[in-house]
Amino acid sequence: MRILFLAVLRAHTGNAVTAARIRNHLEAVGHTCILKDALDFESSTAVASLIGIEKFEAALALHLYRGGRLLQGQRIPFGIIFGGTDINEDIDHEEKKQIMGIVLEEARFAVAFTESMKEMALNKWPHAKGKIHVQSQGISTMPNVTFNWNTFLQNTEINRSADNLHIFILICGLRRVKDPLYLVDAFSEWHREEPNVYMVIVGPEQVFCNRIQVDPVFTREVKARVKRASGVQLMGEMSREDLHAIVKNCFAVVNSSISEGMSAAVLEAMDLEVPVLVRNIPGNAAIVKHEETGLLFSHPQEFVQLATRLVNDPALEKKIVTKGKEYVRLCHSWKSERDTYQNLMWKLQ
Numbered sequence: 396m397r398i399l400f401l402a403v404l405r406a407h408t409g410n411a412v413t414a415a416r417i418r419n420h421l422e423a424v425g426h427t428c429i430l431k432d433a434l435d436f437e438s439s440t441a442v443a444s445l446i447g448i449e450k451f452e453a454a455l456a457l458h459l460y461r462g463g464r465l466l467q468g469q470r471i472p473f474g475i476i477f478g479g480t481d482i483n484e485d486i487d488h489e490e491k492k493q494i495m496g497i498v499l500e501e502a503r504f505a506v507a508f509t510e511s512m513k514e515m516a517l518n519k520w521p522h523a524k525g526k527i528h529v530q531s532q533g534i535s536t537m538p539n540v541t542f543n544w545n546t547f548l549q550n551t552e553i554n555r556s557a558d559n560l561h562i563f564i565l566i567c568g569l570r571r572v573k574d575p576l577y578l579v580d581a582f583s584e585w586h587r588e589e590p591n592v593y594m595v596i597v598g599p600e601q602v603f604c605n606r607i608q609v610d611p612v613f614t615r616e617v618k619a620r621v622k623r624a625s626g627v628q629l630m631g632e633m634s635r636e637d638l639h640a641i642v643k644n645c646f647a648v649v650n651s652s653i654s655e656g657m658s659a660a661v662l663e664a665m666d667l668e669v670p671v672l673v674r675n676i677p678g679n680a681a682i683v684k685h686e687e688t689g690l691l692f693s694h695p696q697e698f699v700q701l702a703t704r705l706v707n708d709p710a711l712e713k714k715i716v717t718k719g720k721e722y723v724r725l726c727h728s729w730k731s732e733r734d735t736y737q738n739l740m741w742k743l744q
């Protein structure tokens with residue numbers, strides 16, 4: 396089948412990664428799947444004409460509101476995948492909720508990443524009973540890449556001769572909602588006491604992403620704050636492969652985001668047996684069990700306490716990475732995600 400796949404593909408969002416993975420699942424069984432950024436379309440008329448020109452036979456959308464609404468009323472069958480903002484934000488907006496209800500009615504199937512997402516959707520749209528499948532996001536292991544950790548360190552102000560170097564990585568777009576500055580002061584203070592701990596914030600600046608201008612004022616603010624903070628470094632955009640290699644080599648991955656959704660970066664770190672320290676918000680608490688598969692903190696001081704503990708307690712570290720890896724293998728299986736989407740395509744024939 397020729398499948399149109401609409402998603403918000405803004406660079407470096409989890410969505411883009413998820414969409415690319417699902418496309419691979421479909422192309423692996425011979426479908427042609429073309430990914431298009433939902434933000435590039437002004438209206439469903441533009442989508443209708445694309446469907447005609449490209450001879451699409453079916454469609455998929457990631458995000459009921461942002462993507463799915465463009466498929467409503469089109470003459471090809473489609474399926475939809477709930478996005479975080481559908482359930483966490485758009486559902487409370489009466490007009491958007493109504494549109495999502497209609498999209499859901501027309502869709503042949505819907506996918507929710509978690510049981511609780513499915514429950515919330517059924518609460519609002521009981522008519523979708525039997526249509527919503529739960530499939531968690533699969534985590535694919537990246538192939539090994541040549542990456543020189545020493546060269547990476549050379550390009551930072553990290554003291555490579557410090558004994559017992561511990562590098563924490565925060566992967567983060569420089570957007571307010573990601574709250575990249577949350578830990579900066581506390582971390583910097585910790586670094587002054589323990590000069591062998593560093594935090595590296597890796598994030599694209601996203602000055603322009605598909606017509607949406609992303610806060611240049613905030614970017615400047617982040618740069619200025621980080622510059623003043625000893626022990627904290629900012630790294631620009633890098634390829635997914637390099638990022639993966641950095642995660643593999645660092646001591647721990649940190650997430651301090653206040654945004655909703657599930658962090659693929661956190662799951663990938665767990666898969667790579669790198670400990671994760673994440674802010675206690677619903678999206679993170681859904682994947683990280685405190686002191687089992689990772690550590691959850693609720694304020695910056697607590698982060699420093701837990702990080703200190705992790706640095707000094709190799710047994711805790713070992714336990715967390717073992718259980719984290721096991722959790723990803725059991726609950727975020729790439730194979731089971733692949734099977735689910737390949738099977739769901741039969742509903743679009």
Ligand SMILES: *[C@@H]1O[C@H](CO)[C@@H](O)[C@H](O)[C@H]1NC(C)=O
Nearest residue numbers: 536537538539540541643667
């Ligand atoms: C990648 O490297 C690790 C350790 O260096 C090794 O165990 C693994 O087999 C490699 N994987 C591939 C796909 O080459």
Ligand SMILES: *[C@@H]1O[C@H](CO)[C@@H](O)[C@H](O)[C@H]1NC(C)=O
Nearest residue numbers: 553554555556557558590591
């Ligand atoms: C780097 O660490 C070494 C070993 O602890 C120390 O002797 C040296 O003074 C440090 N260099 C800087 C620039 O802080």
Ligand SMILES: *[C@@H]1O[C@H](CO)[C@@H](O)[C@H](O)[C@H]1NC(C)=O
Nearest residue numbers: 566567652655656658678679
């Ligand atoms: C942090 O976690 C939240 C919730 O799981 C997620 O939405 C966000 O994208 C993550 N941010 C980073 C920088 O990994």
